[in-house]
Amino acid sequence: MTNPIFRKEDVLVEALPFIQQFEGKTFVIKYGGAIMTDENLKSMIAQDVTLLRKIGINIVIVHGGGKEITSLAEKLNIESKFVNGQRYTDESMRDIVQMVLAGLINKDIVRRINIHGGRAVGISGIDANLITVNNINKELGLVGEVTDVNSSFIKNLLNDGYLPVIAPIGINSDGVINNVNADLAAGPIAASINAEKLVYITDTDGVKVNNETISHLTESESKKLIEQKIISGGMIPKVESALAAIDAGVQKVHIINGNVEHALLLEIFTKEGVGTEIVNE
Protein backbone atom coordinates (compact mmCIF):
# COMPACT_ATOMS: atom_id res chain seq x y z
CA MET A 1 0.00 0.00 0.00
CA THR A 2 1.34 3.45 -0.86
CA ASN A 3 1.29 6.32 1.62
CA PRO A 4 -2.10 7.85 2.11
CA ILE A 5 -2.68 11.02 0.13
CA PHE A 6 -3.47 13.91 2.41
CA ARG A 7 -3.99 16.73 -0.05
CA LYS A 8 -7.60 16.79 -1.22
CA GLU A 9 -6.70 18.68 -4.41
CA ASP A 10 -4.24 15.92 -5.42
CA VAL A 11 -6.93 13.31 -5.04
CA LEU A 12 -9.30 15.27 -7.26
CA VAL A 13 -6.65 15.91 -9.91
CA GLU A 14 -5.67 12.22 -9.97
CA ALA A 15 -9.31 11.40 -10.60
CA LEU A 16 -9.73 13.76 -13.58
CA PRO A 17 -8.36 11.49 -16.36
CA PHE A 18 -10.55 8.64 -15.09
CA ILE A 19 -13.60 10.89 -15.04
CA GLN A 20 -12.82 11.87 -18.63
CA GLN A 21 -12.26 8.26 -19.66
CA PHE A 22 -15.49 6.95 -18.15
CA GLU A 23 -17.96 9.78 -18.78
CA GLY A 24 -20.93 8.35 -20.67
CA LYS A 25 -19.78 4.76 -20.14
CA THR A 26 -21.75 2.14 -18.23
CA PHE A 27 -20.65 0.20 -15.15
CA VAL A 28 -22.54 -2.75 -13.75
CA ILE A 29 -21.98 -3.20 -10.05
CA LYS A 30 -22.81 -6.45 -8.31
CA TYR A 31 -23.41 -5.55 -4.70
CA GLY A 32 -22.85 -8.68 -2.63
CA GLY A 33 -25.16 -9.69 0.16
CA ALA A 34 -22.10 -10.66 2.17
CA ILE A 35 -21.32 -6.99 2.92
CA MET A 36 -24.81 -5.79 3.74
CA THR A 37 -24.31 -5.97 7.49
CA ASP A 38 -22.79 -2.63 8.48
CA GLU A 39 -25.09 0.42 8.32
CA ASN A 40 -22.21 2.79 7.77
CA LEU A 41 -20.79 0.78 4.88
CA LYS A 42 -24.20 0.46 3.26
CA SER A 43 -24.57 4.23 3.27
CA MET A 44 -21.03 4.70 1.93
CA ILE A 45 -21.67 2.39 -1.01
CA ALA A 46 -24.84 4.33 -1.76
CA GLN A 47 -22.80 7.54 -1.70
CA ASP A 48 -20.12 6.09 -3.97
CA VAL A 49 -22.50 4.88 -6.66
CA THR A 50 -24.40 8.17 -6.56
CA LEU A 51 -21.15 10.07 -7.02
CA LEU A 52 -20.24 7.92 -10.04
CA ARG A 53 -23.68 8.56 -11.55
CA LYS A 54 -23.43 12.30 -10.92
CA ILE A 55 -20.14 12.61 -12.81
CA GLY A 56 -21.74 11.04 -15.85
CA ILE A 57 -21.12 7.31 -15.52
CA ASN A 58 -24.21 5.16 -16.09
CA ILE A 59 -24.60 2.82 -13.14
CA VAL A 60 -26.61 -0.38 -12.94
CA ILE A 61 -26.68 -2.29 -9.65
CA VAL A 62 -27.41 -5.99 -9.37
CA HIS A 63 -27.59 -7.07 -5.75
CA GLY A 64 -27.34 -10.27 -3.79
CA GLY A 65 -28.71 -11.00 -0.37
CA GLY A 66 -27.36 -14.36 0.73
CA LYS A 67 -27.06 -13.59 4.43
CA GLU A 68 -30.51 -12.03 4.78
CA ILE A 69 -32.13 -14.87 2.82
CA THR A 70 -30.47 -17.41 5.11
CA SER A 71 -31.52 -15.49 8.20
CA LEU A 72 -35.21 -15.20 7.20
CA ALA A 73 -35.20 -18.87 6.15
CA GLU A 74 -33.85 -19.81 9.59
CA LYS A 75 -36.65 -17.89 11.28
CA LEU A 76 -39.13 -19.87 9.18
CA ASN A 77 -37.32 -23.16 9.93
CA ILE A 78 -36.22 -23.67 6.35
CA GLU A 79 -32.71 -24.98 5.84
CA SER A 80 -30.26 -23.33 3.39
CA LYS A 81 -28.28 -25.67 1.16
CA PHE A 82 -25.58 -24.76 -1.35
CA VAL A 83 -24.28 -26.59 -4.41
CA ASN A 84 -20.99 -25.17 -5.77
CA GLY A 85 -21.65 -21.81 -4.17
CA GLN A 86 -25.23 -21.58 -5.43
CA ARG A 87 -28.35 -21.79 -3.28
CA TYR A 88 -30.60 -24.84 -3.66
CA THR A 89 -34.08 -23.40 -4.15
CA ASP A 90 -37.38 -25.23 -3.68
CA GLU A 91 -40.72 -23.40 -3.81
CA SER A 92 -40.69 -22.17 -0.23
CA MET A 93 -37.08 -21.01 -0.53
CA ARG A 94 -37.95 -19.30 -3.82
CA ASP A 95 -40.67 -17.31 -2.05
CA ILE A 96 -38.21 -16.25 0.64
CA VAL A 97 -35.66 -15.26 -2.00
CA GLN A 98 -38.29 -13.17 -3.77
CA MET A 99 -39.46 -11.47 -0.57
CA VAL A 100 -35.98 -10.64 0.65
CA LEU A 101 -34.40 -9.64 -2.66
CA ALA A 102 -37.21 -7.84 -4.48
CA GLY A 103 -38.74 -6.51 -1.27
CA LEU A 104 -36.49 -5.73 1.64
CA ILE A 105 -33.03 -5.42 0.13
CA ASN A 106 -33.94 -3.83 -3.18
CA LYS A 107 -35.93 -1.04 -1.55
CA ASP A 108 -33.31 -0.45 1.11
CA ILE A 109 -30.62 0.10 -1.53
CA VAL A 110 -32.93 2.39 -3.53
CA ARG A 111 -33.80 4.39 -0.43
CA ARG A 112 -30.17 4.90 0.51
CA ILE A 113 -29.13 6.02 -2.98
CA ASN A 114 -32.05 8.42 -3.25
CA ILE A 115 -31.09 10.12 0.02
CA HIS A 116 -28.12 11.44 -1.98
CA GLY A 117 -30.20 12.32 -5.04
CA GLY A 118 -29.12 9.30 -7.08
CA ARG A 119 -32.49 8.69 -8.85
CA ALA A 120 -32.47 4.96 -8.16
CA VAL A 121 -35.33 2.80 -9.42
CA GLY A 122 -35.75 -0.67 -7.94
CA ILE A 123 -36.83 -3.41 -10.31
CA SER A 124 -36.67 -7.17 -10.32
CA GLY A 125 -35.93 -9.52 -13.18
CA ILE A 126 -39.70 -10.06 -13.46
CA ASP A 127 -40.49 -6.44 -14.34
CA ALA A 128 -40.72 -5.88 -18.09
CA ASN A 129 -39.42 -9.47 -18.47
CA LEU A 130 -36.02 -8.08 -17.59
CA ILE A 131 -34.44 -11.50 -16.91
CA THR A 132 -35.70 -14.63 -18.66
CA VAL A 133 -34.32 -17.96 -17.56
CA ASN A 134 -34.44 -21.68 -18.12
CA ASN A 135 -33.88 -24.45 -15.59
CA ILE A 136 -30.99 -26.45 -16.96
CA ASN A 137 -29.46 -27.45 -13.65
CA LYS A 138 -32.15 -29.55 -11.93
CA GLU A 139 -29.79 -30.15 -9.01
CA LEU A 140 -30.43 -26.56 -7.89
CA GLY A 141 -34.24 -26.66 -8.09
CA LEU A 142 -35.89 -23.37 -9.03
CA VAL A 143 -32.64 -21.66 -9.98
CA GLY A 144 -32.69 -20.19 -13.44
CA GLU A 145 -29.89 -19.64 -15.88
CA VAL A 146 -30.20 -16.36 -17.71
CA THR A 147 -31.26 -16.81 -21.34
CA ASP A 148 -32.20 -13.24 -22.17
CA VAL A 149 -32.00 -9.72 -20.75
CA ASN A 150 -34.37 -6.92 -21.74
CA SER A 151 -31.48 -4.55 -22.36
CA SER A 152 -33.58 -1.83 -23.99
CA PHE A 153 -35.55 -1.45 -20.75
CA ILE A 154 -32.31 -0.88 -18.82
CA LYS A 155 -30.99 1.48 -21.49
CA ASN A 156 -34.24 3.47 -21.42
CA LEU A 157 -33.93 3.93 -17.67
CA LEU A 158 -30.29 5.01 -18.03
CA ASN A 159 -31.12 7.42 -20.84
CA ASP A 160 -33.78 8.98 -18.64
CA GLY A 161 -31.17 9.54 -15.92
CA TYR A 162 -32.26 6.72 -13.60
CA LEU A 163 -30.03 4.32 -11.73
CA PRO A 164 -31.56 0.82 -12.04
CA VAL A 165 -31.22 -1.43 -8.99
CA ILE A 166 -31.97 -5.00 -10.04
CA ALA A 167 -33.12 -7.87 -7.80
CA PRO A 168 -31.94 -11.10 -9.41
CA ILE A 169 -34.98 -13.24 -9.93
CA GLY A 170 -36.14 -14.34 -13.36
CA ILE A 171 -39.13 -15.71 -15.22
CA ASN A 172 -39.02 -18.97 -17.18
CA SER A 173 -40.97 -19.90 -20.31
CA ASP A 174 -43.78 -21.36 -18.16
CA GLY A 175 -44.13 -18.05 -16.32
CA VAL A 176 -42.61 -19.46 -13.14
CA ILE A 177 -40.43 -17.22 -10.97
CA ASN A 178 -36.91 -18.52 -10.37
CA ASN A 179 -34.08 -17.56 -8.11
CA VAL A 180 -31.10 -16.35 -10.13
CA ASN A 181 -27.62 -16.23 -8.66
CA ALA A 182 -26.79 -12.51 -8.56
CA ASP A 183 -23.24 -13.02 -9.84
CA LEU A 184 -24.52 -15.01 -12.81
CA ALA A 185 -27.14 -12.34 -13.53
CA ALA A 186 -24.63 -9.48 -13.40
CA GLY A 187 -22.47 -10.91 -16.22
CA PRO A 188 -25.19 -11.24 -18.88
CA ILE A 189 -26.70 -7.89 -17.81
CA ALA A 190 -23.31 -6.20 -18.26
CA ALA A 191 -22.81 -7.90 -21.63
CA SER A 192 -26.30 -7.00 -22.88
CA ILE A 193 -25.81 -3.27 -22.34
CA ASN A 194 -22.17 -3.21 -23.51
CA ALA A 195 -20.88 -2.21 -20.11
CA GLU A 196 -17.35 -0.93 -19.84
CA LYS A 197 -16.83 -2.48 -16.43
CA LEU A 198 -18.39 -5.07 -14.22
CA VAL A 199 -17.48 -4.66 -10.55
CA TYR A 200 -18.16 -7.30 -7.91
CA ILE A 201 -18.27 -5.79 -4.43
CA THR A 202 -17.89 -8.62 -1.95
CA ASP A 203 -16.48 -9.41 1.50
CA THR A 204 -12.95 -10.34 0.54
CA ASP A 205 -10.08 -8.35 -0.99
CA GLY A 206 -10.35 -10.20 -4.29
CA VAL A 207 -9.36 -13.61 -5.56
CA LYS A 208 -6.93 -15.06 -3.05
CA VAL A 209 -4.27 -17.70 -3.52
CA ASN A 210 -2.43 -18.82 -0.37
CA ASN A 211 -4.02 -15.90 1.46
CA GLU A 212 -2.59 -13.35 -0.96
CA THR A 213 -4.80 -11.25 -3.21
CA ILE A 214 -4.05 -11.66 -6.91
CA SER A 215 -4.22 -8.23 -8.53
CA HIS A 216 -4.42 -9.41 -12.14
CA LEU A 217 -6.01 -12.58 -13.52
CA THR A 218 -6.36 -13.85 -17.07
CA GLU A 219 -8.94 -16.30 -18.37
CA SER A 220 -6.61 -19.30 -18.39
CA GLU A 221 -5.27 -18.56 -14.90
CA SER A 222 -8.85 -18.20 -13.59
CA LYS A 223 -9.89 -21.54 -15.09
CA LYS A 224 -6.87 -23.24 -13.56
CA LEU A 225 -7.68 -21.85 -10.09
CA ILE A 226 -11.27 -23.13 -10.36
CA GLU A 227 -10.02 -26.58 -11.43
CA GLN A 228 -7.58 -26.64 -8.54
CA LYS A 229 -10.46 -25.67 -6.21
CA ILE A 230 -8.45 -22.66 -5.00
CA ILE A 231 -11.41 -20.64 -6.20
CA SER A 232 -14.41 -22.22 -4.46
CA GLY A 233 -17.87 -21.48 -3.03
CA GLY A 234 -19.26 -18.02 -3.73
CA MET A 235 -16.17 -17.02 -5.72
CA ILE A 236 -16.94 -19.57 -8.48
CA PRO A 237 -20.01 -17.87 -9.97
CA LYS A 238 -18.23 -14.48 -9.83
CA VAL A 239 -15.23 -15.63 -11.80
CA GLU A 240 -17.26 -17.73 -14.24
CA SER A 241 -19.61 -14.85 -14.91
CA ALA A 242 -16.65 -12.48 -15.23
CA LEU A 243 -15.07 -14.66 -17.91
CA ALA A 244 -18.32 -14.89 -19.87
CA ALA A 245 -18.80 -11.12 -19.65
CA ILE A 246 -15.28 -10.47 -20.92
CA ASP A 247 -15.83 -12.89 -23.80
CA ALA A 248 -18.99 -10.93 -24.60
CA GLY A 249 -17.08 -7.63 -24.81
CA VAL A 250 -17.02 -6.17 -21.29
CA GLN A 251 -13.61 -4.50 -21.00
CA LYS A 252 -12.70 -5.27 -17.40
CA VAL A 253 -14.07 -7.05 -14.38
CA HIS A 254 -13.05 -6.09 -10.86
CA ILE A 255 -13.56 -7.97 -7.61
CA ILE A 256 -13.20 -5.64 -4.63
CA ASN A 257 -13.76 -5.66 -0.90
CA GLY A 258 -16.81 -3.70 0.22
CA ASN A 259 -15.61 -3.83 3.81
CA VAL A 260 -12.91 -1.34 2.84
CA GLU A 261 -14.36 2.16 3.04
CA HIS A 262 -14.96 3.67 -0.42
CA ALA A 263 -13.26 0.72 -2.15
CA LEU A 264 -15.30 1.45 -5.27
CA LEU A 265 -13.96 4.99 -5.60
CA LEU A 266 -10.40 3.81 -4.96
CA GLU A 267 -10.74 1.21 -7.70
CA ILE A 268 -12.18 3.59 -10.28
CA PHE A 269 -10.23 6.76 -9.54
CA THR A 270 -6.72 5.72 -8.57
CA LYS A 271 -3.88 4.36 -10.67
CA GLU A 272 -3.11 1.55 -8.23
CA GLY A 273 -6.67 0.27 -7.94
CA VAL A 274 -7.65 -2.34 -5.37
CA GLY A 275 -8.67 -6.00 -5.46
CA THR A 276 -8.49 -8.36 -8.42
CA GLU A 277 -9.00 -7.40 -12.03
CA ILE A 278 -9.88 -10.00 -14.62
CA VAL A 279 -9.01 -9.10 -18.19
CA ASN A 280 -8.80 -10.61 -21.67
CA GLU A 281 -5.41 -12.23 -22.27
Ligand SMILES: Nc1ncnc2c1ncn2[C@@H]1O[C@H](COP(=O)(O)OP(=O)(O)OP(=O)(O)O)[C@@H](O)[C@H]1O
Ligand atom coordinates in the same frame (compact mmCIF):
# COMPACT_ATOMS: atom_id res chain seq x y z
N1 LIG B 1 -9.86 -18.09 -3.92
C1 LIG B 1 -10.76 -17.34 -3.23
N2 LIG B 1 -10.48 -16.05 -2.98
C2 LIG B 1 -11.35 -15.28 -2.28
N3 LIG B 1 -12.56 -15.71 -1.81
C3 LIG B 1 -12.90 -16.99 -2.05
C4 LIG B 1 -12.02 -17.86 -2.78
N4 LIG B 1 -12.61 -19.07 -2.85
C5 LIG B 1 -13.78 -18.97 -2.20
N5 LIG B 1 -14.00 -17.72 -1.72
C6 LIG B 1 -15.17 -17.32 -0.94
O1 LIG B 1 -16.05 -16.50 -1.71
C7 LIG B 1 -16.71 -15.63 -0.79
C8 LIG B 1 -17.44 -14.51 -1.53
O2 LIG B 1 -18.65 -14.98 -2.10
P1 LIG B 1 -20.06 -14.88 -1.33
O3 LIG B 1 -21.06 -15.55 -2.20
O4 LIG B 1 -19.91 -15.34 0.06
O5 LIG B 1 -20.32 -13.30 -1.24
P2 LIG B 1 -21.21 -12.35 -2.18
O6 LIG B 1 -21.37 -12.99 -3.51
O7 LIG B 1 -20.52 -11.03 -2.14
O8 LIG B 1 -22.59 -12.25 -1.44
P3 LIG B 1 -24.04 -12.76 -1.97
O9 LIG B 1 -23.84 -14.17 -2.48
O10 LIG B 1 -24.92 -12.71 -0.80
O11 LIG B 1 -24.44 -11.79 -3.03
C9 LIG B 1 -15.58 -15.19 0.10
O12 LIG B 1 -16.02 -14.66 1.31
C10 LIG B 1 -14.79 -16.48 0.29
O13 LIG B 1 -15.24 -17.21 1.41
Ligand SMILES: [Mg+2]
Ligand atom coordinates in the same frame (compact mmCIF):
# COMPACT_ATOMS: atom_id res chain seq x y z
MG1 LIG C 1 -22.43 -14.94 -3.69
